[in-house]
Amino acid sequence: MKLLLSSAGVKNPSIRAALEALLPRPVGECTALAIPTAMYGHPWAGPGRNVWEFAAGRSAEPMVELGWRSVGLLELTALPSIPADRWVPLVRETDVLLASGGDAVYLAHWMRQTGLADLLGELTDTVWFGMSAGSMVMTPRIGEEFVGWEAPDGGDETLGVVGFSIFPHLEHPSLPTNTLAAAEAWQEKLGNPAYAIDDDTAITVVDGDVTVVSEGRWRHLAG
Template identity: 45%
Template sequence: MRALLTSSGITNGAIGAALVELLGRPVAESSALVIPTALHPFPGGPEMAYRALSPESRTRFGALGWKSLGILELTALPSIDPDVWTPAVRAADALLVCGGDPLFLAGWMRRSGLAGLLPTMRPEAVYVGVSAGSIAAASTFVETYTEPPHGNDGPWESEAVEFEGGVDRILVKGQGAGLVDFAVIPHLENPGHPDASLANAEKWAARIPAPTYAIDDDSAVAVADGDVRVVSEGQWRLFA
């Protein structure tokens, strides 16, 4: 399975062109499923999940002109016969995985069976991650919280870390889907995500046992047939 891991979705022409290249066909000839699961732990989660399909969404998932577009809600899948939902996932040309809480998302990827299904997807299918959706694609990832996370499946471990500016955070290391053999830190140097400053990103990356890409909202990491490349109209950093 191919991958396009972003901070905020299809935010510029370079990332849009990379998506078409990975699909191997125009978006208008491709089908996609949106996975909004990571949004649910937040206040307003249902509204945010609805907006994920809106043409006005900043991810642009709903504005790209897909041949067909549906929703795959991971929290519902354990109560449904896999024979019902698995064919739809296998038939999709793209899985559009929204941002939110990566620890919550990764837990439901395992519990739903999606994490086990991903390695068996068609080689030309594309996993498109946004923020938490990109973070959870790794084998091991790190995320910051203001307090210890609750309601999340393990395995995970945490430690207190002082970030730039004397800000205290709970740094949580979790287990992702293992789709890629590197990690992603999204929203590099975004004022709305102060934890992802370059200095702080270096502290994150030091705790991840894999190469780690810190990418801003105009950058993405594209993976096809074992080849990894950065697509960017902004800034990014690789921590080896």
């Protein structure tokens, strides 16, 4: 699987170019599935209007509204109640999975519950395009500062597809506590490498190679 891990979707031409480089065809010829599940686990994000805005392509963080040939909706909380053969083939044939922000622990829980987490390793040509929690879910841990939903077994562990954690929305004007100093203190408690990224920054991961794409501010925090 190819990863594009962003803080806030496609916020500038550099992130758009990085996405296009990962896709097998131009955006207008690619199919996408939008995954809003993380939003339900976050007290600020859902349910309600924000979920609809993401799915309808009317949010301030462009993902769904990029001109895909088609966009479907994959709500993970519904999948355990239907046969796998109704949704697994759809995921396999889709070019890009668009994972919204919200709560990364909640998203990781439902990815495990549905089997989507186990399926990721087989999707070698698929692009996972995450925003905020949709990016953080691929990391080993998110830190207690970002946990809004408590998993049945507790903890802040996510899927561990990559070996680093992500501190999103660095120095965002609406999030005055998301400072670089706060990110450094957060990473020290985690103990593993991390990236602090603002909304004009994203990270690509292809075959283990990590590249930062940015028109803003970011910092690699060594573990």
